[in-house]
Amino acid sequence: DIQMTQSPSFLSASVGDRVTINCKASQNINKYLDWYQQKHGEAPKLLIYNTNNLQTGIPSRFSGSGSGTDYTLTISSLQPEDVATYFCLQHSSRLTFGSGTKLEIK
Amino acid sequence: EVQLVESGGGLVQPGRSLKLSCVASGFTFSNYGMNWIRQAPGKGLEWVAYISSGSSYIYYAETVKGRFTISRDNAKNTLYLQMTSLRSEDTALYYCARRGYGLDYWGQGVMVTVSS
Numbered sequence: 001d002i003q004m005t006q007s008p009s010f011l012s013a014s015v016g017d018r019v020t021i022n023c024k025a026s027q028n029i030n031k032y033l034d035w036y037q038q039k040h041g042e043a044p045k046l047l048i049y050n051t052n053n054l055q056t057g058i059p060s061r062f063s064g065s066g067s068g069t070d071y072t073l074t075i076s077s078l079q080p081e082d083v084a085t086y087f088c089l090q091h092s093s094r095l096t097f098g099s100g101t102k103l104e105i106k
Numbered sequence: 107e108v109q110l111v112e113s114g115g116g117l118v119q120p121g122r123s124l125k126l127s128c129v130a131s132g133f134t135f136s137n138y139g140m141n142w143i144r145q146a147p148g149k150g151l152e153w154v155a156y157i158s159s160g161s162s163y164i165y166y167a168e169t170v171k172g173r174f175t176i177s178r179d180n181a182k183n184t185l186y187l188q189m190t191s192l193r194s195e196d197t198a199l200y201y202c203a204r205r206g207y208g209l210d211y212w213g214q215g216v217m218v219t220v221s222s
Contacts, residue, residue, distance in 0.1 A: 001168070034208040036151075043201060043215060044151065049208030087151055089209070094165055095141070095153035 002026050002090055006098030012106045019075040021101045023088035028068050032092040035064055035073045038100075039084045047086075048073065080105055108132040108211045110202050115216035118192055128185040128202030128213055136160070136180035139205035142187045144198035145215070152198075155187065156205070170196075192220045 003026040013019050023033065031051040036044040046055045048064040051071060061076045075082055083105055088098040114126040128140070142154040155176040156165045164176055175188040185202050197220045203209040 036209070038151075043212040044209075045212070046208040046210050049210075053207065055208065055210065089151075089153075094167070095156065097151040097153065100150045 002029060002093050002096050004088055004090055004096050004098040006088055006101060008101060009099065010102050010104075012104045013078050014106045015078055015080060017078045019078050019082075019103065021073045021086050021088075021103075023066075023071045023073075023090075023098045025069040025071075025090055025092075029090045029092035031067060032090060033064075033066065033071045034089045034091065035062075036087045036089060037082075037084045038087065044087065078103075078105070108204070110204065110211055110213035112200065112202055112213045112216035115200065115218045117219045117221065119222050120193060120220055122192055123188070123190040124192060124218060125189070126187040126200055126202075126216055126218070128187075130183045130185065130204070133204070133211075135178075135183040139163075140176075140178060140185045141203045141205060141209060142176060142185075143201045143203055143209075143212075144196075144218075145201070146195075146198045149198075154200070157185070189218070192218075194220050196220050 005024045007022050033051050035048040038044040047058050052064045063074045065072050086101045090096050109131045112128045118124050139158045141156045157176045173191045177186045199215040201215045202213045204211040
């Protein structure tokens with residue numbers, strides 16, 4: 001099975017900061033990597049699919065990049081409404097979620 | 107509007123069974139693969155099972171293989187998860203999610219608590 005290592009587990013940043021979250025796969029996942037946002041008490045929401053495709057309705061400050069085993073979610077200018085936990089998901093072989101990154105405003 | 111509504115959760119004793127349902131609306135259900143994903147209280151997300159649009163392909167996480175069965179009825183726009191031999195570690199909020207480009211729509215989840 002493919003394992004996903006997500007970092008950091010916790011992130012505190014200021015409004016307007018550039019924020020990056022990383023996921024590393026245990027093997028090449030050929031860009032089959034999505035990013036999800038989960039706010040407290042809500043279902044997860046798709047932000048980016050297949051590494052760098054922005055889901056409809058998601059603000060352009062969110063972007064994704066990567067290849068092979070290493071992938072990154074970037075928020076270009078952090079907003080208060082971005083407080084949430086973020087998860088990566090590989091779907092190259094079965095599905096495996098990363099362990100999550102809890103993002104807070106400093 | 108796409109909607110996924112789960113039901114069938116509750117409190118169940120270890121070793122017993124429970125069947126979850128997910129009713130879909132607002133899209134052509136028979137065109138999409140579907141997943142069950144769970145989240146234990148205060149924990150991360152765990153994929154549980156996947157079924158293709160026509161039920162030809164079915165996959166399970168190792169943690170539930172042999173105990174859980176995913177199925178669907180395209181005529182009723184409904185996805186199911188039959189859970190048997192339940193354990194305390196199966197306690198979680200269970201979500202159904204559509205597989206489009208990404209898991210693009212999720213239900214609100216149904217809680218399953220396994221406890222004596």
